[in-house]
Amino acid sequence: MSRVIVLRPEPAASRTADGARAMGLDVAVHPLFAPQAVAWTPPPPEHFDALLLTSANGVRLAGAGLDHYRALPAYAVGEATAQAMKEAGFAAVTSGSEDGSAIARRIADERRSRVLHLSGTTVAAMETGPLHVTRVAVYSMIALPPAPALKADAVPGSVLLVHSPRAGERVAEQFPEETRAGLHIVAIGAAAARVCGDGWASVTHPARPRDDEMLALARRLCE
Template sequence: MRPLIILRPEPGAAKTAARAAEWGLDARIMPLFVPQAVEWEGPAPDRFDALLLTSANAARLAGARLAAYRALPAYAVGPATAKALTEAGFDGVVAGDGDGSAIARRIAADGHERVLHLAGQTVATIDAGGLRIERIAIYAMRRTGDDGLADRLEAGSVILVHSPRAGEVLAQLVAPAQRATLHLIAISPAALAACGTGWASAEAPDKPDDERMLALAVRLCE
């Protein structure tokens, strides 16, 4: 069986690995980043009519200031982020099943206009449409000591790439000659494009979902 390499940071990496083990996969965690909280000033809640989070890390690392926004309708890019918001005390969180642009369309369709987006310092592009989105960075992703990653990747390995930034770093660390021996599954077309070319195979699921990534991995790993 081909090894499954998980590049995402904790705690998400452990959850992906546990689910991969249920599928019978040989999962190995090799995170490229560690999430760290940063100082942030919370704008007045009454300036907004909706709250948006596009990462569960934002809910986990926001700290006590997050509670000030519990009265706002809360939207999350996906189920994992919605779960983190719910655990932080938010009720009725609306979870999307696509990317940031998809949940932005849902927010607009629900009649909201002024949106507070709590996010990391680096975020994927969101098509805001008619929304007025104010983004506040409340965490950063710090690179791990990953210089030896390429040496730990066995030929035939299947690599899960959960963000465009992870794809960019992977492309920097793995030389073109080695890429031809490795398979990629990226969470989105943007993450896939960030990985560059020359891989043995490279694909993304039809929706940015961990379960769909693992379903693709089963076929490649066997």
């Protein structure tokens, strides 16, 4: 059986690995990054009429500053982020299963305009339309040292799951072109796929940037 290699940071890596194992797939987990809290100053909550988080890492690593915004309408990208917000004490969270641009449209449709986005130091491109978005970084992703076990586990036929353009860049660095011919890439989207470079057995991405759709593509490659 072909192997699926999960490269995203924990704890999301374990969720993806559990989903892959539920499909009967052979899984190895090798995070390329680890989230780390950064110091931040909470802006006044009265300056905003909505709170947005696009990663559960933002919820976990924002610290006590997150408490300032419990009265704001809360929005999240992804069920994992929404669940983390609920566990942090937000009673009602509106979630979207696609990306930041989709949830931004939802916020605008609900006639909110001043949005506080608690994010990482690097953020995926997001079309904000008429919204005025104030982005405050509350965590960063620290690159982990290359792990020899990653290359050992990446046997021919393996499928590498690439959940961000930064991860794609690291994969391209760690796998020289002459080592790629037997390996497949399933990326979260076109941008992440593009930076992985050439020479792979295949490079694909789902129509929507969803973990379950990435796993569906990986399963087909493993059949």
